Amino acid sequence: MADENKELEKEKQIGEERGASENFGFIKQEVSGGKWSRTQKKRLGRVMTVVLLAIMFGIIASVAYRASDYVLTHFLEDNKRNPVDLRPSLPLGTQIGDSTPDGNVTVDPTVLEQYDLLMKGIRQVAQDLAPGVVTVTTIRRDYDSIFDEEVPIATEHTGIILADNDVEFLVLVNASDLYRNRVDSISVTFYNGAVESGEVTALNKELDLAIVRVPHKNHSEDERKEIRVISVGDSSALSAGSAVIAIGSPTGKNLSVDTGIISSMNDVCYITDTSVSLMYTSMFGYEDSFGILVNMKGEMVGVITNKFADGHKMLQAYSINELQPLLGYMMNDRSPNEFGVIFRDLSKPELDELKMENGIMITEVLPDSVAYQCGFRRGDIITQIEEHEIYFASQFFTVLNHYVAGQKVEVIFYRNGKKIAKPVSLKIRENSIKTVNEAQ
Numbered sequence: 001m002a003d004e005n006k007e008l009e010k011e012k013q014i015g016e017e018r019g020a021s022e023n024f025g026f027i028k029q030e031v032s033g034g035k036w037s038r039t040q041k042k043r044l045g046r047v048m049t050v051v052l053l054a055i056m057f058g059i060i061a062s063v064a065y066r067a068s069d070y071v072l073t074h075f076l077e078d079n080k081r082n083p084v085d086l087r088p089s090l091p092l093g094t095q096i097g098d099s100t101p102d103g104n105v106t107v108d109p110t111v112l113e114q115y116d117l118l119m120k121g122i123r124q125v126a127q128d129l130a131p132g133v134v135t136v137t138t139i140r141r142d143y144d145s146i147f148d149e150e151v152p153i154a155t156e157h158t159g160i161i162l163a164d165n166d167v168e169f170l171v172l173v174n175a176s177d178l179y180r181n182r183v184d185s186i187s188v189t190f191y192n193g194a195v196e197s198g199e200v201t202a203l204n205k206e207l208d209l210a211i212v213r214v215p216h217k218n219h220s221e222d223e224r225k226e227i228r229v230i231s232v233g234d235s236s237a238l239s240a241g242s243a244v245i246a247i248g249s250p251t252g253k254n255l256s257v258d259t260g261i262i263s264s265m266n267d268v269c270y271i272t273d274t275s276v277s278l279m280y281t282s283m284f285g286y287e288d289s290f291g292i293l294v295n296m297k298g299e300m301v302g303v304i305t306n307k308f309a310d311g312h313k314m315l316q317a318y319s320i321n322e323l324q325p326l327l328g329y330m331m332n333d334r335s336p337n338e339f340g341v342i343f344r345d346l347s348k349p350e351l352d353e354l355k356m357e358n359g360i361m362i363t364e365v366l367p368d369s370v371a372y373q374c375g376f377r378r379g380d381i382i383t384q385i386e387e388h389e390i391y392f393a394s395q396f397f398t399v400l401n402h403y404v405a406g407q408k409v410e411v412i413f414y415r416n417g418k419k420i421a422k423p424v425s426l427k428i429r430e431n432s433i434k435t436v437n438e439a440q
Contacts, residue, residue: 122245125298126257129247131191131228133291134159135254136173136198136212139185155181158249158290159188159212160300161229163331168213169227170331172303174290175203175210188214192226202330206271207318208307211330230292233299235319238262238279246283248291250304250315258283258315265319269308272366272429273339274326274397277319278308285315293317322394325401336401338429340369341376343393358391359383359414374424377415384412400426 136159141150157178159171171188178200186198196218202211216224238244239262246258260283267278279293279302286306293302302317309316329336342364351357359381365372382390386409388399403409405428412421 121296122257122259125245125294125296126247128298129228129230129294130255131226132161132230133191133248133255134161134171135189136171136178137187137189138178138181138183139187140182141184153181156254158254160248160292160303161227162211162327164216164224164227164229165331167217168215169229171198171212171214172327173200173210173212174305175205175208177288177290178210178212186212188212190227192223194219194223201333204326204330207276207323207326208305209303209327209330230294230300231298232320232324233295233297233301235277235279235301235321238265238295238301240264243296244281244293244301245296246281246291246293246304246315248304250283250286250289250291252286252288260315263314267308268345268393269318270342270344270363270393272342273336273393273400274322275343275345275393276322276326279317279319280312281315281317283315285309285313289315325394325398335428335430336397337403337405337426338370339396339400339424339426340366340371342366343382343396345392346381354381354414354417356381356383356414358389360390360393360396370424370427374422376413376422380413380415382411382413385409 136157137154138157139152139154141152143149144151157173159173161169162172163170169188183200186200187195188198189195196214196216198212198214200210201213203209216227219227242262244260244262246260249256250258260281262279263282264280265277267280268275269278281293289304289306291304292300293304295301301320303320303323304315304317306316326336341362343360344363345360346354346356351359362371362376362378362380362382365376365378382396384390385396385399388402390396390399403426405426408423408425410421411424412419414420
């Protein structure tokens with residue numbers, strides 16, 4: 001019994017010690033947690049070894065790549081890179097047609113010489129014609145409300161000297177460009193720097209052209225010699241592909257030059273009692289384009305216009321052959337006879353269909369005109385004036401002006417296949433410049 005009690009006391013003591021050990025075990029863990037165990041130290045050592053090895057192998061790989069790239073680039077690569085700079089690629093002293101040591105330069109000197117001669121020729125033509133081009137300055141006076149006074153506003157235009165009648169220079173200008181604003185006065189600056197006042201004395205609204213007269217009484221004989229009158233060529237000698245030079249303001253800028261070829265000569269513009277052929281070029285046209293076309297002899301073969309552009313972007317010009325009669329009347333301050341219709345030329349198939357040899361068809365009769373008063377209608381085909389047979393509208397104008405105003409001429413025409421002869425009393429066409437001056 002005593003032994004059993006001792007055993008129980010011993011077990012009780014052991015249980016109390018175990019409980020105390022469990023209750024304060026966290027203290028041991030906290031105390032022991034601050035130290036590295038042997039296992040942890042081994043793991044850390046392995047990680048550091050791997051990191052060091054990785055760095056070492058990276059350095060070795062980088063050095064090896066750079067070394068191999070250098071070897072491949074400088075010793076084994078077929079296309080070895082050489083240092084470059086911006087020095088001339090040709091050795092000093094190399095002439096046109098010479099070859100470099102590697103044989104890369106093969107230039108035909110003949111081609112370049114021909115191109116250089118062509119450019120020199122164009123430049124020479126432009127320089128020779130420059131004394132025939134003038135700057136026409138229109139001046140209008142506008143009221144300035146800030147300073148309470150009138151101030152002059154000047155606008156520059158291009159003009160072409162067409163003739164010298166021993167008293168005045170006759171300068172061709174674009175009418176709508178000139179009269180875009182009110183005009184109070186006009187001055188003309190010549191190639192030699194001389195400035196003179198001018199006056200518009202003739203205007204054709206249908207062609208959009210005007211003539212400015214500039215007295216040269218203040219010019220000395222030597223000064224007049226420095227001013228050039230543009231000579232006239234034959235536009236019928238041109239064809240598609242003919243080379244031409246545009247002088248004046250073909251680019252829309254005053255005193256500019258352009259070059260190109262005739263691309264088409266098939267269009268016609270019909271105006272009152274006549275027609276004028278239109279030439280289209282390979283040059284780009286602008287809203288303010290004006291001037292003249294000259295052939296390779298430096299002769300005027302066309303007058304640049306945008307009157308009939310109708311959205312066409314290429315530079316166009318009136319053929320000088322058909323334009324000459326109209327310009328003749330304008331330069332001499334004369335008004336042509338009026339019939340008062342718009343025509344259309346008839347093609348050979350159309351004439352064959354009508355069983356006619358010649359004739360031009362009326363497409364419009366102007367109100368209050370001679371033709372209107374005489375009863376002519378749209379669709380009538382005029383074949384003859386007196387003994388002159390009519391083939392083209394431009395020819396009709398020439399024949400009509402063989403006669404004087406007030407004279408009666410017999411006009412033969414066809415209406416619905418029936419031949420009719422009618423006497424017509426001619427009258428002078430109203431001068432367009434009066435209408436413009438009154439409108440201002």
